[in-house]
Amino acid sequence: MAEKKKNLDSYIPFQLPSAEKYRIGIVVSEWNDHITDSLLKGARETLLQQGIKEENIVVKHVPGSFELPTGAAHLIRQTPIDGVICIGCIIQGETRHFEFIAQATADGIMRLNLQQPVPVIFSVLTCDTMQQAEDRAGGKMGNKGVEGAISCLKMIAFDQQS
Ligand code: DLZ
Numbered sequence: 001m002a003e004k005k006k007n008l009d010s011y012i013p014f015q016l017p018s019a020e021k022y023r024i025g026i027v028v029s030e031w032n033d034h035i036t037d038s039l040l041k042g043a044r045e046t047l048l049q050q051g052i053k054e055e056n057i058v059v060k061h062v063p064g065s066f067e068l069p070t071g072a073a074h075l076i077r078q079t080p081i082d083g084v085i086c087i088g089c090i091i092q093g094e095t096r097h098f099e100f101i102a103q104a105t106a107d108g109i110m111r112l113n114l115q116q117p118v119p120v121i122f123s124v125l126t127c128d129t130m131q132q133a134e135d136r137a138g139g140k141m142g143n144k145g146v147e148g149a150i151s152c153l154k155m156i157a158f159d160q161q162s
Pocket residue numbers: 029031032063064065066067088089090091092093097101
């Protein structure tokens with residue numbers, strides 16, 4: 001039997017740790033910005049719902065998803081934050097750019113997670129079509145920005161467990 005699909009978008013707020021004191025960085029790619037804006041909205045609203053103060057959400061934009069790891073690394077160096085959410089949207093085109101950008105972005109973010117003291121969340125859509133991206137940015141498949149925010153809070157709590 002196929003496993004039931006998990007969608008963190010339907011999370012139960014009280015199951016998450018209190019996040020009042022957290023300071024969160026969000027790095028957003030400007031490519032496909034109507035998608036990344038929706039993902040940012042989903043992430044920001046979720047953080048606010050979890051009790052994070054508006055002034056403790058730091059948003060920075062980078063040109064494309066390829067720059068997300070660099071942007072996150074800068075943010076961690078320059079700002080005291082508990083976690084970073086990287087938001088991007090990479091769409092398959094006619095050339096091989098998709099595989100290079102997607103792989104480099106994923107590798108860069110994973111490397112940060114292994115090297116940096118705070119969690120860095122991969123909230124990057126890698127889609128074949130714009131429709132798939134729209135479905136995942138507030139459409140019928142939910143909003144992956146919400147999932148990114150939840151994952152970030154869970155990983156901060158995980159890191160802070162003694
Ligand atoms: C160049 C490029 C292309 C073709 N497509 C995307 C995309 O679908 N999504 C995305 O986030 N960025 C794209 N980029 C830009 C690259 O991420 C990067 O900004 C440039 O190659 C400059 O380093």
